[in-house]
Amino acid sequence: MAEIIASPAALPAALDALGRGECVAIPTETVYGLAADATDGASVARIYQTKRRPRFNPLICHVADMAMARRVAMFDALAETLAAAFWPGALTLVLPLAPGSPVHPLALAGLSTVAVRMPRGFARDLIAAFGRPLAAPSANASGRLSPTSAEAVEADIGDRIGLIVDGGPTELGLESTIVAIENGQARLLRPGGIPVANIEQVAGRRLERDASGAIVAPGMMASHYAPRAMVRLSVGSVAPGEALLGFGPERALGADRAAAFLNLSPTGDLAEAARNLFSHLRALDRPGTGVIAVEPVPDFGLGEAINDRLARAAAPRGE
Ligand code: TXA
Ligand code: MG
Numbered sequence: 001m002a003e004i005i006a007s008p009a010a011l012p013a014a015l016d017a018l019g020r021g022e023c024v025a026i027p028t029e030t031v032y033g034l035a036a037d038a039t040d041g042a043s044v045a046r047i048y049q050t051k052r053r054p055r056f057n058p059l060i061c062h063v064a065d066m067a068m069a070r071r072v073a074m075f076d077a078l079a080e081t082l083a084a085a086f087w088p089g090a091l092t093l094v095l096p097l098a099p100g101s102p103v104h105p106l107a108l109a110g111l112s113t114v115a116v117r118m119p120r121g122f123a124r125d126l127i128a129a130f131g132r133p134l135a136a137p138s139a140n141a142s143g144r145l146s147p148t149s150a151e152a153v154e155a156d157i158g159d160r161i162g163l164i165v166d167g168g169p170t171e172l173g174l175e176s177t178i179v180a181i182e183n184g185q186a187r188l189l190r191p192g193g194i195p196v197a198n199i200e201q202v203a204g205r206r207l208e209r210d211a212s213g214a215i216v217a218p219g220m221m222a223s224h225y226a227p228r229a230m231v232r233l234s235v236g237s238v239a240p241g242e243a244l245l246g247f248g249p250e251r252a253l254g255a256d257r258a259a260a261f262l263n264l265s266p267t268g269d270l271a272e273a274a275r276n277l278f279s280h281l282r283a284l285d286r287p288g289t290g291v292i293a294v295e296p297v298p299d300f301g302l303g304e305a306i307n308d309r310l311a312r313a314a315a316p317r318g319e
Helices: 011-019 041-051 066-072 077-086 122-130 150-160 196-203 270-284 303-314
Strands: 003-006 024-026 033-037 060-062 091-096 113-117 163-166 177-182 185-190 230-232 243-246 260-263 291-294
Touching (some): 011 024, 011 033, 011 163, 033 041, 033 122, 060 122, 077 177, 077 196, 150 163, 177 196, 185 196, 243 270
Parallel strands (some): 003 163, 024 163, 091 177, 243 291
């Protein structure tokens, strides 16, 4: 079992553990991350080992300020504009690696680009105090739901790590939006906590999307974010025995028959739904639950990222 210490009092213990090359679970505004020194190969290796994550799936490097960001990656004018508008915050930029970048190659999985993000709050304070970038994937076992609370981290990987910093439930509940910038072009790799329309407005252009639906971020396997139960999407009616994940004020037919019911947002608020998505899926995913039926969620704004995660939760399992 991991030690759980509330932030910000956990800062010295977290610094100590990172300095010894350990992984520490930390809160960010999106989801909890499993952080380690991005410049140290043994530390980065421990992240992959702890998550049982495939080594071909690169990590996001988290930075405290623009000076650190520029040592890690090369920023063109568009990248500068997006960073100025959205950092610190839930935007990850995939950029060319800076010459002499301190990030260990293991965190990059052999790519010549690097994913960079400046988080808000405790995570940023920790990186500033540590003085080096932190590699941090979401703090779940590979393929499972991202954790939005210290308890969720503890339940998933608590037996494999020493310290969990408890910052309470995360503010956004969804991972960052990932945008790759290459030769002045911007491409959406993963919808997330910042709606695409907000980014397009600041960028002054549409983000390119991969029309084929092929994996663009190496970690975006179809089956990801998988609860143990099967997931059925956009249901109009509920079969007896199914658990129901609702959205908005109106109920699917047969909702009264559902074995369990949670509502992402009774008023139909997408930000509230994003915050509740992973915690509600976890709560409904109990041993007795065979199927989680999910009511339709509109596909605009944060709804795009919510539907992306739901589609992955419902995808056929590879294992
Ligand atoms: O909100 C977040 O982004 C959270 C918090 C902890 O910061 N982190 C997170 O990390 O979601 P992770 O590892 O679960 O997802 C990162 C995604 C993966 O799909 C990975 O393949 C992709 O980013 N990625 C990382 N480096 C990349 C690169 N150079 N090119 C393309 N995709 C990359
Ligand atoms: Mg993840």
